Structures are given as structure tokens and as C-alpha cells.
Amino acid sequence: xxxxxxxxxxxxxxxxxxxxxxxxxxxxxxxxxxxxxxxxxxxxxxxxxxxxxxxxxxxxxxxxxxxxxxxxxxxxxxxxxxxxxxxxxxxxxxxxxxxxxxxxxxxxxxxxxxxxxxxxxxxxxxxxxxxxxxxxxxxxxxxxxxxxxxxxxxxxxxxxxxxxxxxxxxxxxxxxxxxxxxxxxxxxxxxxxxxxxxxxxxxxxxxxxxxxxxxxxxxxxxxxxxxxxxxxxxxxxxxxxxxxxxxxxxxxxxxxxxxxxxxxxxxxxxxxxxxxxxxxxxxxxxxxxxxxxxxxxxxxxxxxxxxxxxxxxxxxxxxxxxxxxxxxxxxxxxxxxxxxxxxxxxxxxxxxxxxxxxxxxxxxxxxxxxxxxxxxxxxxxx
Amino acid sequence: xxxxxxxxxxxxxxxxxxxxxxxxxxxxxxxxxxxxxxxxxxxxxxxxxxxxxxxxxxxxxxxxxxxxxxxxxxxxxxxxxxxxxxxxxxxxxxxxxxxxxxxxxxxxxxxxxxxxxxxxxxxxxxxxxxxxxxxxxxxxxxxxxxxxxxxxxxxxxxxxxxxxxxxxxxxxxxxxxxxxxxxxxxxxxxxxxxxxxxxxxxxxxxxxxxxxxxxxxxxxxxxxxxxxxxxxxxxxxxxxxxxxxxxxxxxxxxxxxxxxxxxxxxxxxxxxxxxxxxxxxxxxxxxxxxxxxxxxxxxxxxxxxxxxxxxxxxxxxxxxxxxxxxxxxxxxxxxxxxxxxxxxxxxxxxxxxxxxxxxxxxxxxxxxxxxxxxxxxxxxxxxxxxxxxxxxxxxxxxxxxxxxxxxxxxxxxxxxxxxxxxxxxxxxxxxxxxxxxxxxxxxxxxxxxxxxxxxxxxxxxxxxxxxxxxxxxxxxxxxxxxxxxxxxxxxxxxxxxxxxxxxxxxxxxxxxxxxxxxxxxxxxxxxxxxxxxxxxxxxxxxxxxxxxxxx
Numbered sequence: 001x002x003x004x005x006x007x008x009x010x011x012x013x014x015x016x017x018x019x020x021x022x023x024x025x026x027x028x029x030x031x032x033x034x035x036x037x038x039x040x041x042x043x044x045x046x047x048x049x050x051x052x053x054x055x056x057x058x059x060x061x062x063x064x065x066x067x068x069x070x071x072x073x074x075x076x077x078x079x080x081x082x083x084x085x086x087x088x089x090x091x092x093x094x095x096x097x098x099x100x101x102x103x104x105x106x107x108x109x110x111x112x113x114x115x116x117x118x119x120x121x122x123x124x125x126x127x128x129x130x131x132x133x134x135x136x137x138x139x140x141x142x143x144x145x146x147x148x149x150x151x152x153x154x155x156x157x158x159x160x161x162x163x164x165x166x167x168x169x170x171x172x173x174x175x176x177x178x179x180x181x182x183x184x185x186x187x188x189x190x191x192x193x194x195x196x197x198x199x200x201x202x203x204x205x206x207x208x209x210x211x212x213x214x215x216x217x218x219x220x221x222x223x224x225x226x227x228x229x230x231x232x233x234x235x236x237x238x239x240x241x242x243x244x245x246x247x248x249x250x251x252x253x254x255x256x257x258x259x260x261x262x263x264x265x266x267x268x269x270x271x272x273x274x275x276x277x278x279x280x281x282x283x284x285x286x287x288x289x290x291x292x293x294x295x296x297x298x299x300x301x302x303x304x305x306x307x308x309x310x311x312x313x314x315x316x317x318x319x320x321x322x323x324x325x326x327x328x329x330x331x332x333x334x335x336x337x338x339x340x341x342x343x344x345x346x347x348x349x350x351x352x353x354x355x356x357x358x359x360x361x362x363x364x365x366x367x368x369x370x371x372x373x374x375x376x377x378x379x380x381x382x
Numbered sequence: 383x384x385x386x387x388x389x390x391x392x393x394x395x396x397x398x399x400x401x402x403x404x405x406x407x408x409x410x411x412x413x414x415x416x417x418x419x420x421x422x423x424x425x426x427x428x429x430x431x432x433x434x435x436x437x438x439x440x441x442x443x444x445x446x447x448x449x450x451x452x453x454x455x456x457x458x459x460x461x462x463x464x465x466x467x468x469x470x471x472x473x474x475x476x477x478x479x480x481x482x483x484x485x486x487x488x489x490x491x492x493x494x495x496x497x498x499x500x501x502x503x504x505x506x507x508x509x510x511x512x513x514x515x516x517x518x519x520x521x522x523x524x525x526x527x528x529x530x531x532x533x534x535x536x537x538x539x540x541x542x543x544x545x546x547x548x549x550x551x552x553x554x555x556x557x558x559x560x561x562x563x564x565x566x567x568x569x570x571x572x573x574x575x576x577x578x579x580x581x582x583x584x585x586x587x588x589x590x591x592x593x594x595x596x597x598x599x600x601x602x603x604x605x606x607x608x609x610x611x612x613x614x615x616x617x618x619x620x621x622x623x624x625x626x627x628x629x630x631x632x633x634x635x636x637x638x639x640x641x642x643x644x645x646x647x648x649x650x651x652x653x654x655x656x657x658x659x660x661x662x663x664x665x666x667x668x669x670x671x672x673x674x675x676x677x678x679x680x681x682x683x684x685x686x687x688x689x690x691x692x693x694x695x696x697x698x699x700x701x702x703x704x705x706x707x708x709x710x711x712x713x714x715x716x717x718x719x720x721x722x723x724x725x726x727x728x729x730x731x732x733x734x735x736x737x738x739x740x741x742x743x744x745x746x747x748x749x750x751x752x753x754x755x756x757x758x759x760x761x762x763x764x765x766x767x768x769x770x771x772x773x774x775x776x777x778x779x780x781x782x783x784x785x786x787x788x789x790x791x792x793x794x795x796x797x798x799x800x801x802x803x804x805x806x807x808x809x810x811x812x813x814x815x816x817x818x819x820x821x822x823x824x825x826x827x828x829x830x831x832x833x834x835x836x837x838x839x840x841x842x843x844x845x846x847x848x849x850x851x852x853x854x855x856x857x858x859x860x861x862x863x864x865x866x867x868x869x870x871x872x873x874x875x876x877x878x879x880x881x882x883x884x885x886x887x888x889x890x891x892x893x894x895x896x897x898x899x900x901x902x903x904x905x906x907x908x909x910x911x912x913x914x915x916x917x918x919x920x921x922x923x924x925x926x927x928x929x930x931x932x933x
Contacts, residue, residue, distance in 0.1 A: 010541060021702045045759070208756035320566070320598055329561050
């Protein structure tokens with residue numbers, strides 16, 4: 001609504017291809033920004049996805065970092081805070097039901113029958129399906145909410161995400177054009193490299209129709225030339241200098257059988273090496289010390305939140321499932337209409353799926369309102 | 383030295399251009415010359431005789447009673463000259479695999495003006511859905527429909543100025559959830575309705591308006607279609623070309639002229655001002671006051687004006703318009719007897735339904751549409767037929783003269799299936815598909831109306847996207863009857879692109895543009911032609927017939 005912000009109302013309805021071809025004239029620039037947008041789960045051909053794409057270009061990419069010591073360092077630090085302040089976590093403890101009496105959450109029952117009482121509140125961090133269909137039960141919730149949760153879009157963000165141990169770093173041909181290419185944390189090539197933004201529309205169409213992308217469109221992530229010296233992120237077999245991550249958007253887990261995924265795993269690894277070799281000729285199977293294939297079939301089993309597609313965003317980052325609509329308007333504010341003392345958060349919540357703290361922080365904000373807890377944000381904008 | 387001279391010269395005599403010309407001649411008092419590349423004027427307002435004794439509406443058949451509201455106000459003679467509508471009781475319905483059916487009755491005076499009959503039928507599936515429908519209808523009658531009319535028949539305003547549709551969204555009494563504006567049609571309809579018959583029953587006809595099941599933000603146009611289009615459905619008495627005849631008679635009486643088989647090559651521009659046109663044969667026509675185009679935005683930018691004369695961002699936006707989606711197989715059939723639907727046992731009024739859908743629609747699974755969209759986007763011929771059958775009900779022959787079929791045939795049926803853009807298949811492949819599709823249709827209809835077999839077929843005329851793209855260049859290269867897609871970024875003040883939506887061309891004076899690719903959306907209505915006159919009247923000081931009216 002702020003005319004100073006320069007946002008054209010047309011942008012809000014455009015798909016990313018329309019928006020980027022509108023903004024930029026050169027195909028290198030149109031396409032160059034594009035592949036990483038996929039990594040945020042944004043579809044090239046979706047109306048209304050242009051604006052999130054532009055935000056990811058300007059407010060995500062220029063702030064790109066990685067966690068020192070590996071992403072789990074965040075978990076360690078967070079749990080240490082919790083533990084120091086008297087909290088406890090129990091693993092291998094599946095929850096069967098949220099116990100509800102007179103419209104109020106009173107605790108939970110574990111799969112082994114143990115009941116745990118919650119004096120003040122129960123919080124769920126699972127996906128909206130488990131919340132509605134397993135933990136609470138659809139009979140206790142308004143039928144429109146149940147129907148909306150049932151129809152959430154959650155098949156889109158499925159990736160082949162392979163970790164590789166290489167004995168040397170890829171030496172990109174394009175370093176001749178721009179030496180800083182070797183310091184790039186997220187190098188994209190394949191379908192992207194044809195300078196045709198419509199390649200993304202084609203790939204989206206294939207994936208929607210259940211067709212394996214006919215062309216690789218890869219993002220390769222590593223920490224640059226000084227990876228080993230500078231950081232401790234790399235933990236790989238001896239003599240291995242570089243840990244590389246490759247990302248390719250593929251099909252939802254349920255589209256292929258287990259046997260087909262096994263076969264795909266192998267083919268994909270070969271395709272990654274072939275393709276990378278074209279852009280960095282020193283990369284071939286001789287420099288590969290090993291790889292760990294993560295496919296959507298793996299992801300779907302990693303945690304139930306990601307099932308059944310193996311969707312790392314739990315539900316899609318489609319325009320009607322972003323912000324105050326995520327996962328659905330009735331649940332976006334971390335409360336469940338009709339059930340007191342029950343709160344919900346997770347990746348499927350406002351504002352969008354990414355490994356940020358917003359959903360967890362917002363859940364506390366809502367609870368502190370209801371329960372009169374300390375409001376740390378007083379005097380701050382958020 | 384020009385060979386001929388008019389106040390206003392119009393490139394193309396399609397139906398939007400005809401409406402503009404009606405106003406320019408009668409209310410502008412101007413001399414108008416129209417130059418049409420085809421052998422006939424009217425473009426989509428056409429009825430043709432592709433084989434002897436067999437007339438079909440090759441582009442446009444089902445209209446809404448509001449299509450020409452201000453035109454009838456300003457031209458009472460338009461109806462006298464043949465631009466008249468008739469309707470059947472049932473507007474649109476779906477026949478299901480379980481032999482039930484869903485029908486929406488027309489809201490026109492003697493049928494179901496309050497939509498309570500429609501709601502009664504919905505209540506047979508779900509009382510709650512019937513209540514929802516009546517709530518929606520109430521909102522539509524009081525808020526959505528009036529705003530949509532004002533929005534449609536008013537030229538696109540500058541982007542940051544709220545138009546009638548923006549004001550509707552902001553009005554809390556209108557009952558529009560902001561979430562709807564981002565939803566795709568499947569999400570919206572499964573949110574609103576609980577019973578699968580009702581979710582799916584409304585759905586197939588949305589396709590006919592070019593709305594994709596899986597497109598975010600297409601939910602709201604889909605809902606408007608259900609409430610502001612379908613209940614007003616009718617057809618042109620005597621065939622769709624009657625509108626062209628009516629319009630041209632008005633133009634002719636007021637001194638305008640149209641020339642067919644006259645391809646325009648260039649708009650003549652001097653010092654940033656449109657001065658006339660040059661035809662393909664070299665003839666130059668002078669335009670004393672202005673040039674109007676009724677062609678698609680590509681021809682306008684790349685052929686008629688030339689990209690070098692326009693802002694490069696505008697040129698790039700036009701180049702990237704989406705225009706591959708609305709490609710249909712549209713077959714006219716002569717049947718010796720009307721289809722006797724199995725679902726008439728459930729609801730006899732199915733016999734009077736103008737548009738019945740069956741096929742993938744019949745399975746009670748709304749996700750069938752997602753699958754069909756996905757296939758079409760990937761260039762795969764839909765694995766399941768999903769047709770809309772249009773006929774004028776049991777009284778087809780008595781009520782209207784629309785049906786002109788071979789001797790011994792009583793019923794003219796139109797079938798519509800969304801398929802692939804013309805350029806996806808070769809000439810040879812289209813020939814094969816043409817025949818296959820006819821077989822698919824007869825087989826499918828037979829499942830729902832067992833009396834229909836090849837024995838009741840006296841003949842059929844296949845119109846495929848391949849045919850459509852050759853019918854007029856505006857529809858090329860996909861054979862897209864909407865010229866450009868009705869996708870959310872190409873509707874209203876964004877259509878075709880914001881810089882052109884207001885019917886003017888930035889940087890070139892005295893040049894005006896209209897057509898199906900313009901604000902508000904593609905259909906055979908008069909809004910684009912009317913709005914173009916409004917823009918011209920402002921610039922040229924012509925009579926404003928809308929003074930004292932909302933639009």
C-alpha cells in the first residue's frame with residue numbers, strides 16, 4: 001500500500017518468469033537470478049509467485065550464510081538454552097493423541113500409553129495433517145478447517161539433495177570470465193545455462209505432469225576455495241578436501257516405487273558428474289571419494305512432517321499458503337479454533353518455509369498474550 | 383498523397399472494433415473506414431457454413447445476457463437489427479458417473495431469478511452447500527455483479543488508482559475473503575463446498591472461460607464465472623453472426639464502411655502521431671483524427687507499429703505474454719435425435735440444459751482437473767476426455783433457428799474439449815487427432831446417453847486449435863480463442879499489459895487499441911469496444927453517452 005516502496009500492483013499477480021522478463025532485458029540477467037528461486041520452493045509458472053521470487057532475490061540471496069560446524073550447531077545451542085532453563089526433550093517418543101477435555105488441551109498420550117499432563121498448554125510442531133487427523137481428530141474441529149487442511153498443496157518441493165566428498169574443488173570454466181566464481185556458495189547450471197527463462201516453465205510443466213525433468217538444472221553448493229582451512233563444516237573421508245552439495249528438483253516420493261528410486265539414485269549421481277564436468281572439466285568420478293544420496297523417498301521417511309511427498313517445506317510455498325494464509329487462515333495465528341490451551345507451530349506456519357525462527361518466536365508471542373508471559377519485544381518493532 | 387481519407391481508420395473489423403465503430407459513427411459523427419484481412423467482418427461473432435447446409439458458430443456460442451448492456455442503452459436499434467438473445471432453462475450442468483447430475487438454472491425472469499431452484503437441486507446433495515450457494519448468490523447480486531459490470535464497462539485506470547474491482551475487494555460487506563484472491567479454483571471450491579457433486583459440478587464450465595484449475599489467484603475469476611456468468615447464459619438467435627449483422631447495419635447507416643480482404647501492413651506514424659495506414663497492396667489511407675487497431679498485441683507492436691518505435695520494456699512485456707492455454711477442440715454435430723441423458727431419471731430438467739459436461743468431470747474427483755492441467759502444460763494430450771456439450775434443449779428446433787443441419791437432422795450439438803496448442807502437433811498429427819477425437823466423443827456421450835451412436839450422427843464439423851489459428855491471425859500461433867490467456871496477470875487493468883490496457887499506446891498519439899486481449903478479459907462482450915470509444919471520446923471531445931450513468 002506504500003507508494004514509496006515502488007511495488008507495482010501488477011507484480012503481485014505475475015509469475016516469476018513474467019516478472020523477471022519484465023524487469024531485466026538481458027537473458028543472462030533474466031535467467032541468472034532464477035534457479036535459486038526454485039530452491040525456495042517457488043514455481044516459475046505460478047501467478048502471484050513473482051513477488052516472493054523478487055523478495056528472495058533481494059532479501060534472501062544477498063544475505064546467504066551457512067552455519068559454522070554444520071547446521072546442527074543451531075540445535076545444540078538451542079537445546080543448551082532449554083536445558084539450562086529447566087526444559088527437557090525425550091527422543092523416540094511418538095505422540096498418539098492430544099488429550100482434550102471440555103474443549104481444552106490437558107496433555108498428551110504417547111504411543112506406549114504413557115499420559116503426560118500439560119498444566120498450562122500443549123504445543124504441536126508437526127504438520128497440519130498430523131495435527132488435525134491424528135493428534136486432535138477431525139471430529140473435534142470445524143468441518144471447513146478439516147476440508148482446507150485436507151486439500152493443502154504439498155507435492156511440489158521435492159529434491160534430490162546429494163552430499164559429495166571430492167578430492168579437489170571444481171575449477172569452473174567461467175572463472176576466466178569472473179575469478180570470484182570460485183567463491184560462490186551456490187552455483188547453478190544445466191537448464192539454466194541455455195539462457196532461456198522458458199526452460200523453467202518447461203521443467204515445472206514436466207514435474208506437474210509427473211515426468212522426471214528431461215534436463216538437469218542443478219545448484220551446486222560448497223564453501224569456496226578455502227573451505228577446509230577456513231571452516232570445520234567439512235567432515236568427510238580422509239584425503240578429501242571438499243564437501244559439495246548438489247540440488248535438483250524432481251518428483252514427489254509417491255510417484256516412484258522404492259526400486260525405481262534406487263535406480264534413479266544411481267542415474268542421478270552419474271548425471272551430476274557428467275553435467276558438472278561440462279562446466280568444471282576437472283570433475284570426474286576419479287575425484288569422487290563418495291556421495292550420500294538424499295532423494296524425496298529418503299526425505300519422506302526422515303520425518304513424518306515431510307511425508308508423503310518428501311517435501312522439505314512440509315506444505316508448498318504457493319501464494320495461497322504464504323503469510324497469514326499459512327497453512328490456512330484459521331490456524332496461521334498458532335491457535336486452533338474451538339480448542340483452548342492448544343498451540344501449533346512448524347514449517348507449515350506463517351510466514352513461509354525456511355529454517356528461520358519466525359514460526360517458533362511467533363508461537364511464543366501468541367502464548368505470552370494468552371498466558372501473561374514476559375514480552376521481550378516491548379520497545380522493539382518485533 | 384493518401385488514396386483515401388477518413389476521420390478514423392480501423393485496422394481489423396472484429397467484434398470489438400465494430401462496437402467502437404458503432405459509437406464513433408453514431409455518437410462521434412465521424413467518418414470511419416474499417417480494413418479487415420479476412421473475407422468477413424465480425425471475427426469471433428461468426429457463424430460459418432464449413433460444409434453445405436451445415437452452419438456452426440465456429441468461435442463463440444454461449445453468451446451472457448449482460449454482454450452489451452450499455453450498447454443496448456445507446457443503440458435500441460441494435461436488437462431490431464437482429465442482435466437478440468434467447469435461452470434455455472438449464473444453463474450448465476454436469477452428468478456424474480452415479481447417474482445423478484448437477485444443474486445451474488438461468489437466473490432470467492421466468493426461470494430462476496432468485497436461484498432457489500438451483501439451491502433446491504444442490505440441497506439434494508448437501509443442505510449446507512445449498513445455503514452456501516444462496517449466500518454467495520446474495521453477495522453476487524448485491525455487490526459482485528454490479529461492481530463487475532462497472533469494472534468491465536469502464537476503461538482501465540492507472541495502476542495505483544483503485545478501480546471498481548479493487549473497491550469491491552476492500553468493501554467488508556462484499557464478503558470476499560482475502561484468501562480467495564490467492565487461491566486456485568480447486569482450493570477455493572473445496573473450501574466453499576463440502577459435497578463432491580457440488581465441488582465438481584461447477585467446475586468444468588470454468589475451463590470454458592479459459593480459467594486453469596491449478597493457477598493461484600484464478601479462484602476469484604472462477605467464482606465470478608459461477609455467479610455472474612453461468613446464471614445469465616444465453617445464445618444469439620439466428621447464430622452468433624447476427625450480432626455482426628446488427629452492428630454493421632448501425633455503422634453503415636451512420637456512414638461507416640468496412641472493407642474485407644484488406645490486409646494492413648503498417649500504421650503510418652509521423653512525429654509520434656498516427657496519420658493513417660498502408661495496406662498490403664500499397665494503398666495508403668489517411669486518418670484525420672485517429673487510428674484504431676482491433677488486432678492482438680503482437681501484431682500491433684511487431685508488425686503494425688514496429689518495436690523500434692516503442693519503449694523496450696513494453697515490447698518485452700508483449701513478447702512474453704502467455705497465450706498458449708486456451709486451445710480447444712470445438713466440434714459442431716448434426717444429430718438425428720437429441721441425446722436422452724440417463725441422468726434425466728434423477729432430474730428431468732437435464733433435458734433442458736444448454737451445457738452439460740461429462741467425462742473426467744463425472745468422477746466426483748476435482749483433482750482430475752489438476753491432472754488435466756498438468757498434462758496440457760507438459761504438452762501431453764489429455765488422457766481423459768472432459769467435454770462440455772452444448773445444445774438448445776429439447777425444443778432446439780422450435781425455439782430458435784440456430785440449428786441448420788443437413789436434412790433429416792433435428793439437433794445441432796456443440797462439443798468442447800480443451801487440448802493442446804496448435805503448434806504442438808504437425809498438420810498430419812492434427813488430421814489423425816481430428817478423427818480420433820470424434821470417436822472419443824461418440825463413445826463418451828453414449829455412456830451417458832445410450833441413444834447416441836454413430837447412427838444418430840448425420841455429420842460433424844471439427845474445429846481444432848489448428849483450424850482456429852488459421853481462422854484469424856489474432857488466434858495464432860496456438861489457436862487461442864482468447865487471443866492471450868485469461869491468466870490473473872493478464873486480466874483487468876493488467877490486460878494485455880498495464881501500459882496498453884487503457885486503449886492508448888504510450889509514445890504514439892492518435893493511436894488507439896482494442897480487442898479480446900484488452901481489459902477486462904476475453905469473451906464476446908462489448909466492453910473492450912465500448913471502453914476504446916470512451917478513451918477516444920475523452921481525447922477527441924466526442925459525445926459521452928454515459929454521463930449520468932454508472933458506466
